[in-house]
């Protein structure tokens with residue numbers, strides 16, 4: 494298959510690029526390098542530097558080859574920032590995705606694999622969360638992802654675009670084969686912050702609240718290895734091509750770990766000090782967010798292989814420690 498990977502120089506996108514190439518697919522990466530790195534893109538992929546808000550650049554990228562599928566990773570993802578600057582998030586995430594879809598229609602590309610998020614659900618009414626759980630985002634970032642999912646449904650109905658909306662829980666870890674060595678830039682996620690603290694690049698990890706209704710009072714999340722996400726993307730692409738049906742699925746492990754558990758295990762693995770400070774809860778955080786990925790398992794025959802916590806943390810430490 495021949496695919497264009499929008500945002501393919503970033504953290505998750507680059508892992509998908511390597512897996513696609515590994516399986517013999519043809520790959521073009523389109524990225525503005527705002528948070529991604531050129532070094533994440535292997536020589537065997539074509540690279541086009543461009544922005545999804547630039548419709549002309551996007552059109553010409555689509556016209557550079559006959560693509561079977563689009564993988565769309567390009568977005569702003571810090572939920573906290575989205576509450577401060579919703580206009581920026583609306584433009585980058587929603588308008589950018591409209592451009593991606595319109596260029597597909599214009600150039601006859603029929604399949605899109607879209608990076609959605611657990612943030613579409615909002616506060617969990619039950620755990621583990623399945624795809625039937627109500628979608629009621631509590632931050633603007635989650636709202637943008639849900640709006641894009643709605644756009645995908647309309648483009649499917651009106652323009653015969655087939656889509657896979659993959660709702661990731663917490664992406665973590667690095668390529669077990671060590672092919673990706675660039676650190677995530679300005680990342681607000683827990684594990685990169687834990688790693689940066691172990692490296693001495695930060696003084697401490699801020700733990701937002703220890704009075705949640707969880708075993709140790711800190712927030713519990715479901716961490717999925719980025720290579721497992723990559724495998725799911727390729728299975729989703731094949732599903733769209735073969736079944737010609739749309740797909741919306743969770744991607745997680747079904748197991749939750751608390752912030753303090755993560756810090757303790759990271760200390761063991763890195764053999765470094767990881768100071769932390771308990772501070773106030775953040776608005777919009779919930780006690781526990783855990784996925785059930787039964788549908789991905791049944792429909793895509795997908796199962797996490799690398800998502801044990803030790804594997805996640807060891808693969809991260811290898812990259813950060815270098």
Ligand SMILES: NC(=O)c1ccc[n+]([C@@H]2O[C@H](COP(=O)([O-])OP(=O)(O)OC[C@H]3O[C@@H](n4cnc5c(N)ncnc54)[C@H](O)[C@@H]3O)[C@@H](O)[C@H]2O)c1
Pocket residue numbers: 499500501502503504505506523524525526527528529530543544545546565566567568569570585589608609610611660661662663664665677682
């Ligand atoms: N990391 C997670 O835990 C997580 C969880 C759920 C969903 N997601 C979603 O997955 C996707 C990828 O996340 P990531 O962690 O790899 O982030 P990332 O920031 O590492 O990757 C995003 C990539 O898109 C590029 N990009 C951003 N804006 C662009 C634009 N306007 N035009 C062209 N390229 C642009 C960036 O340079 C970067 O290479 C995002 O859509 C994010 O919302 C991530």
